[in-house]
Amino acid sequence: MTTSVDRLQKPRTFKPWPYLLIAPSLLALVLILGFPVYKLISLSFQRYGLAEIIAGKGVFVGLDNFKETFTDIEFWKILERTLIFTAGMVAVSIIVGAWLAHLMVNMHPLIRKALNGVLILVWAMPQLVSISVWRWLFSFNFSIVTALINSLGFEMDNHNYFVNTFSGFLIIGGCVAWGALPFITISIYAALTQVPKDLIEAAEIDGANPRQVFRNITLPMLLPVYIILISLSTIWDFQIFSHIWIFLDSRPSAEYYTMAIYAFQKSFGLSEYGKGAAISLIMIFSLVGVTGYYLRQMMRMGDE
Amino acid sequence: MKRTSSSIFANISGIFAIVLMGFPVYWMVTTSFKPKGDILSTKPTILPHSFSLSNYVEAVTKEGFSKALINSVIVVFFTVTISLFVALFASIAVARMKFKGKRIYVASILMVQMLPLSALLIPLYLLLSKLNLTDKLAGVILTYIAFILPFVVWTLRGFLVNIPAELEEAALVDGCTKPQAYRLVLFPLMAPGLVATAIFAFIQAWNEFLLAYILLSSQDKATMPIWLAGFTNRFGTDWGPLMAASTLTAIPVVIFFSLIQDKIATGVTAGAVKG
Numbered sequence: 001m002t003t004s005v006d007r008l009q010k011p012r013t014f015k016p017w018p019y020l021l022i023a024p025s026l027l028a029l030v031l032i033l034g035f036p037v038y039k040l041i042s043l044s045f046q047r048y049g050l051a052e053i054i055a056g057k058g059v060f061v062g063l064d065n066f067k068e069t070f071t072d073i074e075f076w077k078i079l080e081r082t083l084i085f086t087a088g089m090v091a092v093s094i095i096v097g098a099w100l101a102h103l104m105v106n107m108h109p110l111i112r113k114a115l116n117g118v119l120i121l122v123w124a125m126p127q128l129v130s131i132s133v134w135r136w137l138f139s140f141n142f143s144i145v146t147a148l149i150n151s152l153g154f155e156m157d158n159h160n161y162f163v164n165t166f167s168g169f170l171i172i173g174g175c176v177a178w179g180a181l182p183f184i185t186i187s188i189y190a191a192l193t194q195v196p197k198d199l200i201e202a203a204e205i206d207g208a209n210p211r212q213v214f215r216n217i218t219l220p221m222l223l224p225v226y227i228i229l230i231s232l233s234t235i236w237d238f239q240i241f242s243h244i245w246i247f248l249d250s251r252p253s254a255e256y257y258t259m260a261i262y263a264f265q266k267s268f269g270l271s272e273y274g275k276g277a278a279i280s281l282i283m284i285f286s287l288v289g290v291t292g293y294y295l296r297q298m299m300r301m302g303d304e
Numbered sequence: 305m306k307r308t309s310s311s312i313f314a315n316i317s318g319i320f321a322i323v324l325m326g327f328p329v330y331w332m333v334t335t336s337f338k339p340k341g342d343i344l345s346t347k348p349t350i351l352p353h354s355f356s357l358s359n360y361v362e363a364v365t366k367e368g369f370s371k372a373l374i375n376s377v378i379v380v381f382f383t384v385t386i387s388l389f390v391a392l393f394a395s396i397a398v399a400r401m402k403f404k405g406k407r408i409y410v411a412s413i414l415m416v417q418m419l420p421l422s423a424l425l426i427p428l429y430l431l432l433s434k435l436n437l438t439d440k441l442a443g444v445i446l447t448y449i450a451f452i453l454p455f456v457v458w459t460l461r462g463f464l465v466n467i468p469a470e471l472e473e474a475a476l477v478d479g480c481t482k483p484q485a486y487r488l489v490l491f492p493l494m495a496p497g498l499v500a501t502a503i504f505a506f507i508q509a510w511n512e513f514l515l516a517y518i519l520l521s522s523q524d525k526a527t528m529p530i531w532l533a534g535f536t537n538r539f540g541t542d543w544g545p546l547m548a549a550s551t552l553t554a555i556p557v558v559i560f561f562s563l564i565q566d567k568i569a570t571g572v573t574a575g576a577v578k579g
Contacts, residue, residue, distance in 0.1 A: 021397035022409055024390045025453055032428075032450030033416055039427035100321055106314035115318050118326045124561035125329065126511035128529040129550040133332045136543050144331060144348045157346065178328065239420035242513050246533060260422035267426045268518075280423035291418040298414050299407070 040284075043277035050271045058274065065278035074254075075262070075279075079286075082238065082258040085169060089237040093177040094230055097184030104189050116186070123182035131246045134175040162248060165255045172243050180236070184229055191225040192218070224297055231294035235287055259283050332554075336360065336547040343544045359548035366545060371524050372531035376510060379441055379527055383448040383509040384502050387456050390449075392498070395460035396486065400469065413454045421451065425518055432519060439521050447515055452505050459504070463497030464490075500564040507557050528553050 044065055046058030069075050104112050125133075137145050138161045146159050162168040195218055203213050241260040244252055252261055259279065267276025335343060339356040342348075363369065397403065398410060428447060429438065437443030467490065475485040491498075513529040520526060526534070532553060535546040 015401070015403065018397040018401040018403035018406070021393040021401075025394040025457060026409070028390060028450050028453055029412070029416055032447055033419065033424070036424050036427035036431055037419070039431060040424065043427060043430075100317070103314040103317050106311045107318045108311070108315050111315050111318040111322070115322050115325075118322050118329075120561060120565050121329055121558060122325055124507075124558040125554055126529060126557055128511070128513050128532045129332070129554045130328070132532060132535070132546055132550050133328045135541070136335065136547060137328060137331060139541070139543065142344055142346060142348060142543070144350070147346075147348050178325065181325065235418055235420060239422045241422045242517075246536075249536060260420070263423065264425065268429075273426055273430070276426050280420075280426060283420055283423045287418070287420065291415065294418060295411060295414050299411060 040277050040280055043274055044281045046274045046277075048273040048277075053271075053273075061274070065275045066282075069275065069278050069282065074257075078257050078259060078262050085173065085240070085258060086234060086237045089173050089176050089180075089240075090230060090233045092173070093180045093184055093233060094226070096177070097181050097229075098188055098226075100181075100185045101188035101192060104185075105192060119182035119186055122178065123186070125179065127179065127242060128246070130175060130179050131243055134171065134178070135247060138171050168247070168256065172240075172247050175247075176237060176240060176243055180233060184233070187229060188222065188225060191222050195221050224301070227297050228294060231290045231297075234290045235294075238287060239283065259286075332547050332550055335544065336551045338544065340544055359544040360552070362542075363545040363549040363552065366535075366549075368523055368526055368531055368534070369549075372526045372528050375441060375525060376528040379445055379448065379516075380506055380509045382445045383452060384505045386445075387449045387452045387505055388498065388502055391453055391456035391460055391501075394457045395464055396490075398457065399461045399464035400472075413457055417454045417458070421514060425514070428515070429518055438519055439525055441520075441525060444516055444519050444527075447519070448509050448512065451515075452508055455508075456501055456505055459501045460494070460497065463494050463501070467493050503560045503564045506560060510557060 043058065045060060045062060046052070047061045047064070048058040052058045100115075104115065107115070122130075137143060140160050141158060143159070146156060149156060161171055199217055200213055203217055208216070239260050240258060241264065244256055244258060244261055248256055257265070260283070263276045263279040263283065266279060267273045334352045336359050337355050337357070338352055339354055339358060342352070342354060398406065432438050432443045432447070435443070437446065471493070472482075472485040472489050475489045476482065480488065511529065512527075513533070516527045516530055517533070520530065523534075532546070532549055535542050535549065
């Protein structure tokens with residue numbers, strides 16, 4: 001699609017322009033992201049604690065950090081917890097988002113506009129703001145949610161929702177999903193409106209029922225959007241840190257550890273940077289499949 | 305047709321969703337205008353019955369507010385201008401030129417976007433402390449640029465490929481040089497895209513918490529999200545002023561967001577559905 005300009009130039013001469021144009025961005029990425037990735041890999045093979053920080057040099061220990069991590073029962077528990085938490089949040093936010101988006105098509109324009117406005121408003125909430133508000137909704141002493149539950153005839157004054165990890169994770173997950181829903185819903189709705197109407201009409205004329213239209217036209221056309229949204233949500237939800245950290249007053253108990261918190265505690269809490277790096281690397285590798293899938297989808301879009 | 309029954313169901317669900325999604329924001333704003341006595345009540349009511357600005361006064365006069373605001377503005381300004389400038393060049397190369405290694409460059413741009421930030425905290429911290437850039441706004445700005453750049457390049461590329469190359473071609477035929485063609489024809493056409501991308505980068509930098517939390521330790525370096533986190537200390541949380549501060553922090557984002565909402569609606573997934 002861009003060849004028309006290039007064609008004006010003589011072929012076979014080396015053109016430095018594109019390389020000069022991408023050079024600054026490449027430099028920034030290599031310096032501030034490429035180097036840390038390299039550093040992360042090399043750290044994961046080192047013992048790097050307080051003594052090594054002062055010496056400015058780690059001690060090479062081979063695969064010890066990985067061995068210790070993989071033989072730690074705690075690690076497997078945390079990995080399992082993180083995976084379940086991620087899967088739950090992705091599933092809920094994608095299903096609810098898709099459901100809402102499909103309903104939006106049939107809504108009265110006024111209601112649709114109002115819903116769109118609310119979604120934009122929620123989308124605009126800075127992460128720390130949404131966490132603060134949710135903490136307030138479920139606070140220990142003066143929670144409106146507790147008051148509403150009480151008004152239904154229950155008796156649960158001064159309920160601490162975070163003593164029980166299940167309700168704790170439910171609330172944290174709710175806050176994450178609440179923040180993610182607008183992006184998901186609006187993206188799916190936007191994609192839905194791009195599905196050509198004549199295609200659907202043609203199918204209806206040919207006798208297709210709504211379910212067939214959905215399965216044979218809408219769903220296949222929306223599939224790329226779903227793939228992108230699911231991969232992005234997985235990557236975002238898998239690395240959740242701030243929500244858990246702030247909800248639990250910057251000192252989450254071990255039952256609340258997820259991979260990101262675990263790596264953070266190992267390195268910044270216990271000063272075992274080598275082990276923290278190994279855990280972080282395992283995090284990145286757990287996401288390789290999802291990332292690959294996303295990458296393929298995006299590259300395909302970029303090619304066309 | 306059963307269109308009516310399905311639209312009744314859709315409308316009811318819509319209203320339900322509006323109430324449920326909107327409630328936290330409603331509760332934040334109404335709490336922020338309540339006097340202390342109403343906030344610290346074990347029997348809160350949905351509808352407010354008194355009005356007070358005391359929370360806002362307390363939030364704004366709380367230590368560090370003006371400093372945090374200035375710091376956030378500095379961080380946002382440099383992050384947005386530098387990343388936009390750098391990304392503009394790169395996006396022209398990607399959208400308008402053919403060169404060896406383009407696929408690799410695009411792939412790495414997309415891949416970098418997928419790196420989990422929390423996994424890179426350790427080496428980033430160590431790298432910046434070696435460069436003497438921890439607890440400095442410059443260090444935060446540098447990392448923000450790197451994390452925002454891929455998104456900005458990709459989005460600008462999206463806007464660029466939608467502008468037909470024939471327009472610049474015509475300018476070239478009329479005797480313009482290539483830089484002139486870009487400056488006089490291309491840039492004015494992509495101005496709306498540039499503005500939208502700048503606003504999006506602004507929001508990212510304004511909202512970011514984790515990196516700033518790790519990299520900045522002293523109180524006078526705090527950005528707005530760090531300042532917000534400071535409302536909770538070991539004695540508990542000052543809910544009223546926190547809700548006022550949260551509302552204040554959200555306002556600029558809400559304003560900017562509503563300006564670009566039609567653009568972001570299709571943003572990430574643009575071109576995914578082939579009509």
